Amino acid sequence: MRVVIDTNVILSGIYDPDSIPGKILDAAVVGSLSLCSPESVKSELDRVLGRVLGFAPLQIRHAFEALRIDWIPKKVYEPEMSRARDLLRDPDDAPILACALAAGCDIVTGDKDLHAVRVRGIRVWKPSELDRENHA
Numbered sequence: 001m002r003v004v005i006d007t008n009v010i011l012s013g014i015y016d017p018d019s020i021p022g023k024i025l026d027a028a029v030v031g032s033l034s035l036c037s038p039e040s041v042k043s044e045l046d047r048v049l050g051r052v053l054g055f056a057p058l059q060i061r062h063a064f065e066a067l068r069i070d071w072i073p074k075k076v077y078e079p080e081m082s083r084a085r086d087l088l089r090d091p092d093d094a095p096i097l098a099c100a101l102a103a104g105c106d107i108v109t110g111d112k113d114l115h116a117v118r119v120r121g122i123r124v125w126k127p128s129e130l131d132r133e134n135h136a
Helices: 007-015 020-030 039-052 057-066 074-087 091-103 127-134
Strands: 002-005 034-038 069-072 106-108
Touching: 002 091, 007 020, 007 039, 020 034, 020 127, 034 039, 034 091, 039 057, 039 069, 039 091, 069 074, 069 091, 074 091, 091 106
Parallel strands: 002 034, 002 106, 034 069
Antiparallel strands: none
16 A cells, blocks of 8 residues: 655654554555655655754654655646645645645545545545554
8 A cells, every 4th residue: 555644644653663653654664555755745854853853964864764755756746736725724735635646545644634635536544544454
C-alpha cells in the first residue's frame, strides 16, 4: 500500500519512534508500506527539526537519510493544486491532497481538515487506523 504521509505523522514518528506514527515510519523501512510526500513537506520538516526542535544540520541529514519517503516534486502535483484548494478549508493542506490526487493514493494524517475531505478513490487514514490495517 502506498500513502501520502503528512508532516504531523512524520514529526510524531521521529519524536517518539515507539508511537504509532513511529511504527508507520518503521513499516516503510521494512517495506510493508510505501510512503510518499510532497517536497514542500521535506522543506517544512527541515525547518521544524532545525529551528523548533534544535536538531543540528548533521542530525537533520541523518533523519532524512533514515526516512523511507519518496519526496514528490512540485511539478508532479502542481496540476492538482487548484482542485485541492477548492476542496479544503485550509489552503496549507493543499500540497498533501494534491499529491494524493496526482499519485492516486491514500493519505495518513492527524489533520482534522484533511479527514473532512471526501474524494472518490482516496481514503484519509488516521495513523491508528493505518497501523491496524497494515498489521491485519
